[in-house]
Amino acid sequence: MLIRTIAVVSCAATLLAACAPGPWLDKTRLQDDLDAKTSTEVYPVQPITADVIMKQVEKVTIEQASSLPSDTAAWDYHVGTDDILGVTVWDHPELSSTTPTAVPESTTGAPPLPTSNTVPSDNNGHRVGADGAIFFPTLGRVKVAGESIEQVRTQFVRMLSKNVRDPQVDVRVLAYRSQRVQMTGELKNPGTMAITDVPLTLVDAIARAGGETPAADLSRLHLTRDGQTMTIDAQSILEHGRMKENVLLKAGDVVNVPDRSDARIFVLGEVVKPQTVQINRAGLTLADALASVNSIDALSADPRQIYVIRGAADNPQKPTVYRLDMTQVDALLLQTQFALQPLDVVYVGTSSAVRFNRVLAQITPALSSLFYTKALVSPNSGY
Numbered sequence: 001m002l003i004r005t006i007a008v009v010s011c012a013a014t015l016l017a018a019c020a021p022g023p024w025l026d027k028t029r030l031q032d033d034l035d036a037k038t039s040t041e042v043y044p045v046q047p048i049t050a051d052v053i054m055k056q057v058e059k060v061t062i063e064q065a066s067s068l069p070s071d072t073a074a075w076d077y078h079v080g081t082d083d084i085l086g087v088t089v090w091d092h093p094e095l096s097s098t099t100p101t102a103v104p105e106s107t108t109g110a111p112p113l114p115t116s117n118t119v120p121s122d123n124n125g126h127r128v129g130a131d132g133a134i135f136f137p138t139l140g141r142v143k144v145a146g147e148s149i150e151q152v153r154t155q156f157v158r159m160l161s162k163n164v165r166d167p168q169v170d171v172r173v174l175a176y177r178s179q180r181v182q183m184t185g186e187l188k189n190p191g192t193m194a195i196t197d198v199p200l201t202l203v204d205a206i207a208r209a210g211g212e213t214p215a216a217d218l219s220r221l222h223l224t225r226d227g228q229t230m231t232i233d234a235q236s237i238l239e240h241g242r243m244k245e246n247v248l249l250k251a252g253d254v255v256n257v258p259d260r261s262d263a264r265i266f267v268l269g270e271v272v273k274p275q276t277v278q279i280n281r282a283g284l285t286l287a288d289a290l291a292s293v294n295s296i297d298a299l300s301a302d303p304r305q306i307y308v309i310r311g312a313a314d315n316p317q318k319p320t321v322y323r324l325d326m327t328q329v330d331a332l333l334l335q336t337q338f339a340l341q342p343l344d345v346v347y348v349g350t351s352s353a354v355r356f357n358r359v360l361a362q363i364t365p366a367l368s369s370l371f372y373t374k375a376l377v378s379p380n381s382g383y
Contacts, residue, residue, distance in 0.1 A: 041318075048286075048308075048324040053337045072199035072248060076148045080178025080251070084125040085134060085144065087156060090168035095137055095160070097125050125174040138163060149173065149197070173197065179251035183209045186216035186257045195251055202247045203237060205255060217260045219281070220342070223247065224254040235281060262342050267293045269348035270301035279342060286324065287335040289346050296326075296348050303327050305349025310341060 046052060079085065089095040126134035132145025139159050144152045153171040160167040179195040188210030193200070202223070212218055218235040234257075237245050249255070263279040272294035277284065286308065290296065296303065303326035311319040324331055324338070340346070 043319060043321050045307075045321045045323045048322050048331075048334050048338050050330075050334065052322065053334065056339060072201065075199040075248065076150075077173070077176075077195070077197040078146055078148055079128060079144050079152060079173070081128050081130055081132060081145060082177040083128045083173055084175035084177065085128065085152070086125045086172045086174045087136065088170040088172075089156075089160065089164070090170070092164060092167070095164075128178065181205060181249050181251070181253045181255060184254065184256045185222075186213040186259050187211070188213060195249070200249045202232065202234060202249060202255065205249055206234065206257070212257055215259045216257045217263050218257060219283075220258055220263070222256040222258065224256070225250070225252070264342065265289055265340050265344040265346060267346045267348075269307075269346075270297045270350050270354075271295070271348050272297055279340065284340045285336055286338040286340060286346065287332075289340060290335065300350055300354040302349045302351040306335075307345075307347045307349065308338070308340065309345040309347060 086097045087095075088097065126136065128134055128145055131141070131143075133141040133143045136142050136156075139156075142155070142159070144155070147155070149171055153169050156169045156171065157167055160169065173196075176194045176196045180192050181195065181200070183190050183193055183205060187206070190209060193205060193208060202221075206212065206218075218238070219233050221232045221234040223230050223232055232245065232247065236242050260278065264276050265279065265284065266276055267289050268274050271290070275293055277289050277292045286306070290306075296306070306324040306326055308322040308324075309319050310322070322338070324335055326332075326335075
């Protein structure tokens with residue numbers, strides 16, 4: 001009789017399942033195996049210890065020590081295509097880039113001062129052509145591209161010495177047009193910036209662009225050079241004075257300051273208030289993340305299962321998993337030192353007792369209905 005009752009209840013439940021209220025999806029047209037494993041790879045779990053935190057600090061230091069040049073002492077501007085050069089040959093205005101200004105005759109009988117001392121202007125300078133040369137009277141096309149200002153001056157002195165005795169030559173760049181960097185992203189004045197004879201560093205470029213906006217994330221600044229993009233922590237340069245990381249920019253560089261939309265982590269699992277937590281300028285530790293969600297749930301969380309899953313941005317197929325055991329005496333200190341990275345997932349596991357109670361809560365209504373039905377149909381039920 002009991003078996004017959006169970007069979008009747010099971011059939012009725014199956015027939016009425018399609019009529020059950022609430023959200024429901026007809027899966028008859030879906031070919032899906034819920035029991036199939038998406039991957040058989042096993043990921044090792046690294047307990048969060050003092051050694052892990054020390055390695056984390058060392059790794060950040062190595063990554064921030066950029067291999068790009070940052071020494072401005074050896075910087076020297078080299079002439080390029082479209083630059084405007086001004087060439088002045090003292091005492092020889094006919095060879096200079098400018099028209100000499102008139103100088104009144106001396107009333108003392110002394111010889112007049114040289115008339116070719118006028119600084120050249122953009123209007124009468126020499127433009128460096130696509131062939132890297134400029135035209136100069138009596139000399140023709142003179143190759144100057146790729147040369148420093150001193151090298152160009154020395155070249156003019158040598159070439160003019162054939163016709164001019166002891167020539168005194170001054171060469172200046174009137175307009176810097178050949179070398180530029182692009183400043184994009186969360187800057188107050190993004191745009192194109194020319195490289196001049198003054199070395200242009202990363203911090204200088206940010207300052208000349210008006211500084212960052214409130215939404216900027218300088219800790220993940222992107223520098224694209226020669227087709228490769230690297231991430232630089234410009235925030236540490238400004239706050240901690242790590243000037244060795246203040247990269248010297250060169251022509252063609254693209255500097256992008258991203259916003260803080262990706263500077264966030266996710267706190268899930270058995271916490272009081274699961275949510276997304278933004279990473280502030282000073283960074284975010286595991287303790288900060290747990291405190292922002294009102295800590296773990298004391299009634300359901302397993303304090304030995306505080307997981308940090310990392311690697312979603314770089315390699316989502318092979319994450320790195322860390323675990324903190326909050327039952328240990330040093331865990332409170334370790335969680336204040338473990339730094340989180342953008343897009344990390346903090347997951348708090350469920351205790352075994354809670355999992356059992358939740359399963360029991362799912363089957364208790366069905367069992368109650370079963371025994372109630374048996375009582376109704378049993379001849380000895382007393383009804």
